Amino acid sequence: MIKVSAYYPYTDGVRFDFDYYTTSHIPLCQTRLGCSRVEVAKGISDANPNDPPCYVATADLYFDTVDAVHEGFKAHGRELFADMPNYTDCKPQFIITEVLD
Known part of the structure; x- marks a missing residue:
């Protein structure tokens, strides 16, 4: 299993529309790339709960082969x-990455 992870860095004032991302962009990715599964996460905090997260959002897209990843993105x-x-x-x-479960 191959995983493509996208990390969206947090900065003060960063704009990230989770509604659009989850209802439009992610379905577009699934349709175009043919990934078997997608997980989206919203950053909450750093290890210190008083600090902002390193990433405002992350997404993991799962594929059967690395060739499928490269073909889809090409x-x-x-x-x-x-x-x-x-x-x-x-x-x-x-x-x-390659998932080693």
């Missing part, structure tokens, strides 16, 4: 990245 990456201004003004960080 075919639809521009469209998905062009949608980002509709829900955020921050630049996400990405990592592709």
Whole structure:
């Protein structure tokens, strides 16, 4: 199982529209990329509950193979990245990992 994780860094005043993200962008990702599962999380705090989270949001997209990841993003990456201004003004960080369960 391959996981693509998107981390959206928290900064003061960051804009992130969770409603748009969960009802429009994530379904678009699922349709275009063909991922088998998606998990979205909202940052609450850092390890110290008085500090803001490192990330305002994270998303994990699951695929059967790394080739499926690369093929999906090659075919639809521009469209998905062009949608980002509709829900955020921050630049996400990405990592592709293999789940070792």
